[in-house]
Amino acid sequence: MAEKVFIPPIKIQGIKTKIVPLIKENLSFDQDTFWIEPFMGSGVVGFNVAPTVAVFADLNPHIISFYNSIKNGTITSHIVRQFLEEQGKLLSEKDGEYYYEVRERFNSKHDPLDFLFLNRACFNGMIRFNKDHQFNVPYGHKPNRFSKAYVTKVVNQVKHIEQLLKDNSWTFVCQDFLDTIAQAPNRSFIYCDPPYIGRHVDYYDSWDDQKEALLRDALVSSNKSFMLSTWDHNDYRNNEYINTTWSFCNKITKEHFYHVGASEKNRNPMVEAILTNYDI
Ligand SMILES: C[S@@+](CC[C@H](N)C(=O)[O-])C[C@H]1O[C@@H](n2cnc3c(N)ncnc32)[C@H](O)[C@@H]1O
Structure with a gap:
């Protein structure tokens, strides 16, 4: 198998x-x-x-910051669920307009949760930054991206990382x-x-x-x-x-x-x- x-x-x-x-x-x-x-x-x-x-x-500092946030507990699977449910609802209501609002917010504040949202809602799950360090991938045009099942899938992925970080001694560095x-x-x-x-x-x-x-x-x-x-x-x-x-x-x-x-x-x-x- x-x-x-x-x-x-x-x-x-x-x-x-x-x-x-x-x-x-x-x-x-x-x-x-x-x-x-x-x-x-x-x-x-x-x-x-x-x-x-x-x-x-x-x-890429955003990848490292995402994993360091899980490591130090600022991001937990529980927080990810709440965040994606809430943001997913706004995306389904406001569609592309909301995606670009989050993209702008991320490009000024660099919140790792916004990075996760963008990575999952953008075109083809790409990561692309321009020379001014701005995330510039367009919208993936899936307003219902964050269905219950999809959010649970991402939450379980974060849970798995939490467990790996408990069991092992890992460092993330940019x-x-x-x-x-x-x-x-x-x-x-x-x-x-x-x-x-x-x-x-x-x-x-x-x-x-x-x-x-x-x-x-x-x-x-x-x-x-x-x-x-x-x-x-x-x-x-x-x-x-x-x-x-x-x-x-x-x-x-x-x-x-x-x-x-x-x-x-x-x-x-x-x-x-x-x-x-x-x-x-
Ligand atoms: C091909 S990807 C790695 C893919 C990874 N093995 C996977 O399966 O997801 C290459 C990575 O190298 C990083 N990178 C590019 N130049 C680098 C450098 N000079 N030092 C460290 N990382 C770099 C990029 O940000 C990118 O995340």
Whole structure:
């Protein structure tokens, strides 16, 4: 039977839900090892590995603030239920007008609950900030988005995180990947899922050749076991970095549909790759 993968409350483009089982099967990791995830995004990978001690980091401050709010109890599953029920009602009454009101409110106050609301009510569950750090994803046009069942689903996701935070010792930090890798303690395993070159859509998510090379150098000089998620090829292109920057790594691949656009015709099969610096 297929393994059940826990879906986190905040979603992000490029979320690795579909390859979590493949990642878990190929880790070089035991419960005494520190889990270091410099590009946490939705956190779906680490949350499903459920390590005892972990550092989850990202350059996006809103993701980090959301999880720190659950950790310090400012956000609880109970508060999430009340908030989404109330906001969902306003959305169903005022539709897009209300979505944009919350978006404006979030862009001035940065409340993590508003971030959750926007992430679930926006177009395609995207996270995208412009260069002025403003969340700018348009409305998803689903005024009845926050049905009772949907709210319960999100509340249960938050409950699951609350439990994981009780059972384990996890830190969430907003910082660049170079700092996260440099600070990794001796017995660490580093899982990296950087943005794909040329595919970024977000201010916090830019990536280029230079960063790819810096990431490789940081991982190599850390002397830690690591796994890197990247793409291998699609119908049109191969990822040239696999045979150059990452040529010293071992590789496994898996095909899945990578969502690059709203319409079906833009959904190209994308072969994902997992690279490691240990035998798999
Ligand atoms: C492909 S996503 C990670 C997806 C994640 N594995 C998941 O399944 O949800 C890449 C993440 O890296 C973050 N990021 C981009 N540049 C970064 C940097 N220089 N340092 C740390 N995080 C960065 C982005 O904000 C984004 O959340």
